[in-house]
Amino acid sequence: MSKAKYPLVAGLVVVLVLGACKDEPGEPVVEDAAGAKDTAFEYLQEQYPDNAPDSGLQWEEEDITPGGLVGTSVKQFTSDGLTVTVSAPVVAPENIIYTTTITSIDGGWYWRGEVRPDGSVTELSLLAEMSEEWSQDIAEEFVKNSPTFAYDGIAETLELTNVLMARCLFCWAFTFEFDCLHAGYGNREGEALAQVITHHEAVIIVNKGEVVSAVMDVKWDMLRQAFVSLESTRWVLESYGNADNPQAILEGTEVTAEFLAGEVIGSAGCNSYFASYEIDGQDITIDSIGATEMACLEPEGVMDQETLYLSALGQAERFLIEDGTLKIFYSDDQVLTFSAE
Structure with a gap:
């Protein structure tokens, strides 16, 4: 990719109608999230030819709509260091506005815009270096x-x-x-x-x-x-083990926990996990723990850390939230220490 060139004029809103001559008036050009992604990339190739990636990429698609979110669909597409997130309301196709965010890890840039069914694109954030x-x-x-x-x-x-x-x-x-x-x-x-x-x-x-x-x-x-409360907060593990000499989590890993309505979900560092929990005052029990079954080789020790974490959850006895920190005590006052995110 050639050297990035970023626009210097802030606040510019550009609207480009793609393919207007190809379709009958009123006929949707963009019919779904994948179409919005493709239209956004056509726009980038037109407006930012030095930054836009080549066409013909192979994309992996995932539905990342948050649980409990009603009336909105969120799809994510990934390919070769590129991530595209498309959020759209669940309404009649001709009324959908696809809010589209694109980030390039390799290029180090970010772009955000709205794509309409007629193929028009409105920039919400100009392509910019993620500095x-x-x-x-x-x-x-x-x-x-x-x-x-x-x-x-x-x-x-x-x-x-x-x-x-x-x-x-x-x-x-x-x-x-x-x-x-x-x-x-x-x-x-x-x-x-x-x-x-x-x-x-x-x-x-x-x-x-x-x-x-x-x-x-x-x-x-x-x-x-x-x-900040136990529920409806995303907790990120900072350390585990003996309270007087805690073990920091491995660099390059993220272990999380999200509690809501008797279920806890998160990442154990490699695999996603899920479990049930019950609270009685400051007492907490976590059981029925399950996880996906991937094997991660890097960083070294990540699978051992994951095993220790899931085992600690299963031994949870009580919890304390203080100054934005969650502590879950387990097995002879060992402690999982999380920060709120």
């Missing part, structure tokens, strides 16, 4: 538009205080601090509020152009607009 500075802008805009800051945040106090590169590729964690005129979180309109300057710290994780985690004061989930 730290670009990701920082995304994180800052997220904070500014968050209900807590938008309600009574003091603009001149907003400050970036820390940047960390996360374990994933093109991922950064940005820490912002700012003051609000009142206590509390979210949109507090109509509430009786303490009129006191309140300091906040927000940690925003941007992964390939998307805000995937946003936690304020280690207790407020800015994505869900709710306090």
